[in-house]
Amino acid sequence: MKIIAVSDLHGNTIPIKDKADVLVIAGDFSPLYCQQDPIAVIGWFDRVLIPWLKRLQIDDFVIIPGNHDFACTFSFFKDDLDTILHRHGMKDRVHYLNRSSVTIQGKKFYGIPDTESLTGWAFSKAFNVDYSFDEDTDVLVTHQPPHVGNVGFVSQLNRELGSDNLRSVILNSNIDVNICGHIHTGDHSKNMLQLNNGKLACIYNVSILDEDYEVAYDYATITI
Secondary structure, three states: OEEEEEEOOOOOOOOOOOOEEEEEEEOOOOOHHHOOOHHHHHHHHHHHHHHHHHHOOEEEEEEEOOOOOHHHHOOOHHHHHHHHHHHHOOOOOEEEOOOEEEEEOOEEEEEEOOEOOOEOEOOEOOOOOOOOOOOOOOEEEEOOOEOOOOOOEEOOOOEEOOEHHHHHHHHOOOOOEEEEOOOOOOOOOOEEEEOOOOOEEEEEEOEOEOOOOOEOOOOEEEEO
16 A cells, blocks of 8 residues: 655645555644634635645545644534535545544554644643554554654754653554654654564654745655
8 A cells, every 4th residue: 555644734735746545644734824713724625625635646535633723623524524525526535534543445544633732722632642542553643743763853942742652552552654743843754663562663754844834845655
């Protein structure tokens, strides 16, 4: 399976010419100018995001929210999104995961939007996050990065914001890949983590913006 992965779009769409089985968006897709306006975010999905996805040579799309995606905390968001996906003929191809899973070509994707951000952000748990997920998960999609290498290290602040709690949960899992974002300028190379069962898992920070919210990184290509 070929996966293309991005995170922290904040309203940006980027050229993706490669073909792939799955595109993963690991949170913070909402445009900054309207991130707290659910109706405006739904409109952006309808006018911008879904038409962009339809132009890509990709079969399925996995999307999770992040700490800037306030619209997703409203109970009507999922119903409105489903309406838009039906209208665009994308209901069977776009999979919105919020502590839920989908199986694509025999690979199980599980999405967790929560971060260890300060309170006041969407899906913020203030350092008390339940990172549990299905035991048979193959691809874990989290907005929060684990404390692995420098994927969660903010060089401008000289501060580690990767989660030790998430790392511990991953160590006790059997995943193939963890796709994350949130920390824009964390290490974007492939990081390997040996799980407690001896298996090697790949950890990818796939944010595309720098700390000034300018597009600075390309999408990641992952094969499992």
